[in-house]
Amino acid sequence: xVKLQNxxxxxxxxxxxxxxxxxxxxxxxxxxKDIDLSADIKELENRIQSKEHTxxxxxxxxxxxxxxxxxxxxxxxxxxAYIGGLNQFCWLIGLDxxxxxxxxxx
Numbered sequence: 001x002v003k004l005q006n007x008x009x010x011x012x013x014x015x016x017x018x019x020x021x022x023x024x025x026x027x028x029x030x031x032x033k034d035i036d037l038s039a040d041i042k043e044l045e046n047r048i049q050s051k052e053h054t055x056x057x058x059x060x061x062x063x064x065x066x067x068x069x070x071x072x073x074x075x076x077x078x079x080x081a082y083i084g085g086l087n088q089f090c091w092l093i094g095l096d097x098x099x100x101x102x103x104x105x106x
Contacts, residue, residue: 012077015041017068017085022048022092025064029057045092053094061093 022044023035029051039047051057065086072078090096 012081014081014084014088017081018088019044019085021064021068021085021089024068025061025089025093028060028064048092058093058095061089061095065089 019041022041023037023039026032026039026044026047027035030047036044069082072082087096
């Protein structure tokens, strides 16, 4: 698990929430033993997007998103950061796009 205190960024940062979800999802979908802490966010995004988008892929994405939410034991900034990071994560895996944002029927 990534220790947020050691990353030099305060709680409430959407980029940290997003990166943590990406790291955990990458670990899960590639069956890695440990999280790849050496990979930068672009590398993680490329690996995640290159994986075939099957129903299992989306199920695992939901498992990661829900599991990370369970770890938030604070209110306010931590929850806001989670929501912002989740929005980025949904865009990355293809669940959200600009067309959906502009569609008033959604």
